[in-house]
Amino acid sequence: MPLLHALQEEFGYIDDLMVPAIASALNISRADVHGVVTFYHDFRRQPAGRHRVQLCRAEACQARGAAAIERLASERLDLRMGETSADGRVTLDAVYCLGLCATGPNAMIDDVPVSRLDPTTLDRLLGDLR
Amino acid sequence: MTRVYVSKDMAAIALGADAVAQALSDAGAQVVRTGSRGLFRLEPLVEVETPEGRVGFGPVAAADAALVLDGSHPARLGDVSAMSFFARQQRFTFAHCGVIDPLSLDDYEAHGGWRGLTAARALPPQAAIDAVKASGLRGRGGAGFPTGIKWQTVHDASAPLKYVVCNADEGDSGTFADRLLMEGDPFCLIEGMAIAGHAVGAERGYIYIRSEYPFAIRTMREAIARAAAIVAPFMLEVRVGAGAYVCGEETALLDSIEGKRGEVRAKPPLPAIAGLFGRPTVINNVLSLAAVPFILSEGADAYAAIGFGRSRGTVPVQLAGNVRNGGLFEVGFGMTLGELVMDIGGGTDSGRPVKAVQVGGPLGAYFPPSMFDLPFDYEAFAAAGGLIGHAGITVFDDSVDMAHMARFAMEFCAHESCGKCTPCRIGSTRGVELIDRLITGERRGADAVERLPQMRNVAGGARPAEQEIELLRDLCDTMKFGSLCALGGLTPYPVLSALDHFPQDFGAGAPISSAAAE
Numbered sequence: 001m002p003l004l005h006a007l008q009e010e011f012g013y014i015d016d017l018m019v020p021a022i023a024s025a026l027n028i029s030r031a032d033v034h035g036v037v038t039f040y041h042d043f044r045r046q047p048a049g050r051h052r053v054q055l056c057r058a059e060a061c062q063a064r065g066a067a068a069i070e071r072l073a074s075e076r077l078d079l080r081m082g083e084t085s086a087d088g089r090v091t092l093d094a095v096y097c098l099g100l101c102a103t104g105p106n107a108m109i110d111d112v113p114v115s116r117l118d119p120t121t122l123d124r125l126l127g128d129l130r
Numbered sequence: 131m132t133r134v135y136v137s138k139d140m141a142a143i144a145l146g147a148d149a150v151a152q153a154l155s156d157a158g159a160q161v162v163r164t165g166s167r168g169l170f171r172l173e174p175l176v177e178v179e180t181p182e183g184r185v186g187f188g189p190v191a192a193a194d195a196a197l198v199l200d201g202s203h204p205a206r207l208g209d210v211s212a213m214s215f216f217a218r219q220q221r222f223t224f225a226h227c228g229v230i231d232p233l234s235l236d237d238y239e240a241h242g243g244w245r246g247l248t249a250a251r252a253l254p255p256q257a258a259i260d261a262v263k264a265s266g267l268r269g270r271g272g273a274g275f276p277t278g279i280k281w282q283t284v285h286d287a288s289a290p291l292k293y294v295v296c297n298a299d300e301g302d303s304g305t306f307a308d309r310l311l312m313e314g315d316p317f318c319l320i321e322g323m324a325i326a327g328h329a330v331g332a333e334r335g336y337i338y339i340r341s342e343y344p345f346a347i348r349t350m351r352e353a354i355a356r357a358a359a360i361v362a363p364f365m366l367e368v369r370v371g372a373g374a375y376v377c378g379e380e381t382a383l384l385d386s387i388e389g390k391r392g393e394v395r396a397k398p399p400l401p402a403i404a405g406l407f408g409r410p411t412v413i414n415n416v417l418s419l420a421a422v423p424f425i426l427s428e429g430a431d432a433y434a435a436i437g438f439g440r441s442r443g444t445v446p447v448q449l450a451g452n453v454r455n456g457g458l459f460e461v462g463f464g465m466t467l468g469e470l471v472m473d474i475g476g477g478t479d480s481g482r483p484v485k486a487v488q489v490g491g492p493l494g495a496y497f498p499p500s501m502f503d504l505p506f507d508y509e510a511f512a513a514a515g516g517l518i519g520h521a522g523i524t525v526f527d528d529s530v531d532m533a534h535m536a537r538f539a540m541e542f543c544a545h546e547s548c549g550k551c552t553p554c555r556i557g558s559t560r561g562v563e564l565i566d567r568l569i570t571g572e573r574r575g576a577d578a579v580e581r582l583p584q585m586r587n588v589a590g591g592a593r594p595a596e597q598e599i600e601l602l603r604d605l606c607d608t609m610k611f612g613s614l615c616a617l618g619g620l621t622p623y624p625v626l627s628a629l630d631h632f633p634q635d636f637g638a639g640a641p642i643s644s645a646a647a648e
Contacts, residue, residue, distance in 0.1 A: 001389050039391040040372030058303030063451035063526045099306040100141045100172040102456020113144035
């Protein structure tokens with residue numbers, strides 16, 4: 001796993017072409033590596049967008065109106081959850097809990113956490129992504 | 131130069147603490163970044179050191195820096211620890227959180243750090259285990275298994291190598307105590323793990339932190355490097371998760387550290403006998419391990435003196451969701467749910483009436499306000515068809531639709547299931563379909579098997595709502611008793627409690643409500 005994290009950090013995703021090399025370096029089968037890569041939600045097999053918008057959709061954020069924020073973000077970016085825009089600008093992802101549950105709805109935008117999202121803040125933040 | 135304290139907790143940063151700290155430092159103050167006190171309504175909170183002690187201001191915006199420094203800011207709070215939210219707590223585990231610089235060894239030592247480890251190392255391992263047993267400490271991760279007995283099992287197992295693993299995969303929504311502690315007082319966790327290592331004879335430890343907590347990962351790694359000489363020969367390493375909720379289950383977590391898919395193992399063997407890499411392993415939650423230094427330094431009796439029934443000591447309750455005073459409230463067991471939500475939490479943030487609270491994360495039961503007299507205690511909650519879990523309380527106002535929350539529980543289970551056992555993997559998907567039919571009022575048609583000529587005795591096709599609900603209950607029963615681990619086994623809790631306490635939310639018509647209310 002530390003190896004996969006490092007590769008994803010470096011390249012942004014784990015290309016299927018890397019799998020045989022990882023397998024032979026660790027002396028395990030390609031199937032084992034493929035199994036691990038596909039099991040964990042964090043590892044992606046295609047490149048992500050230049051910006052990553054993660055919206056929390058767990059219960060505590062739902063209790064504070066996360067569903068409306070999710071719909072709005074989806075609409076503004078013209079993306080569904082889990083999709084990357086065609087120009088490779090932004091990826092919209094769901095995340096299940098960032099641990100900021102008293103101040104939702106929460107998001108993580110390019111590794112910067114944001115709490116108490118409202119439509120105005122969301123529009124401003126999404127507008128800043130180039 | 132004025133010294134000011136600003137939190138660098140992830141929650142404070144999400145509310146703009148970085149800009150506030152920068153503004154204060156530009157205005158000439160000496161800024162010390164601490165963890166969070168744990169009352170998020172006040173963040174970004176600034177505490178200014180004065181001859182009379184620390185004076186708090188919050189929430190503060192970056193533009194207010196000058197007002198804070200000359201003491202005229204309108205959001206003046208005075209001594210933060212004297213506020214009723216804090217004064218009513220019994221902070222054993224979180225004593226230093228929000229007070230000290232998390233990465234300063236001098237601060238930690240000055241506030242009584244390492245005394246637990248020194249005391250433990252002066253004792254033979256068995257005596258240290260006895261102290262933990264006598265304290266009555268039970269696993270704070272959710273299952274509530276006595277920590278001392280777990281340690282004893284690992285201690286008694288003979289093996290050339292043993293491990294201490296800390297479960298910091300705090301995936302439950304509505305919980306953040308692990309994160310708060312790791313960011314606010316990482317040495318406390320390190321000390322607890324070193325004590326565990328001494329007690330069971332392990333020299334290596336792993337902390338498994340979920341990838342959603344980048345700040346905690348950075349803080350823990352730095353703290354481990356700084357404390358390495360103090361805890362030696364005990365060695366620690368951080369492992370980072372990759373977004374799999376099920377890895378919070380202890381055996382899936384061990385597989386994940388081993389570099390495999392995070393699939394649940396069948397028990398026995400217990401991890402205490404054959405855990406990480408097949409060796410005897412102590413695996414405890416962050417809060418269990420972080421409670422240990424206090425027990426060793428202040429004595430088991432001091433810890434066991436408070437509590438309720440068989441639940442001894444303190445529990446760090448996390449108030450989350452739609453609640454006014456959201457945050458961390460550490461207190462002895464036994465306070466009622468209503469006191470915690472209404473009195474301490476101050477009711478909903480939206481000002482609307484409370485409709486339901488979910489205790490224990492996504493797998494915890496929903497309780498209506500009519501059950502607010504329930505005392506916070508492992509046994510009392512189990513008897514009421516719920517669980518304390520990691521002690522997170524998520525509050526919902528009257529705009530919530532409980533049928534959708536029940537559906538979400540099933541959907542979440544389907545999304546996060548590791549796929550090893552059938553009740554969880556298939557049952558959760560069937561559960562989503564069932565609840566969908568209840569919500570929309572749609573009736574299913576006969577499937578291919580039911581249409582076969584030889585199936586003439588099968589009713590087939592549409593089922594009335596009562597039968598659908600009966601089927602849902604039956605499915606929940608299968609999942610509860612047939613699943614390998616808590617993910618599939620506890621998903622029925624939110625579903626059944628929603629069904630039991632809020633039958634009016636299921637289905638469009640009155641007949642369904644009356645059927646469910648039976």
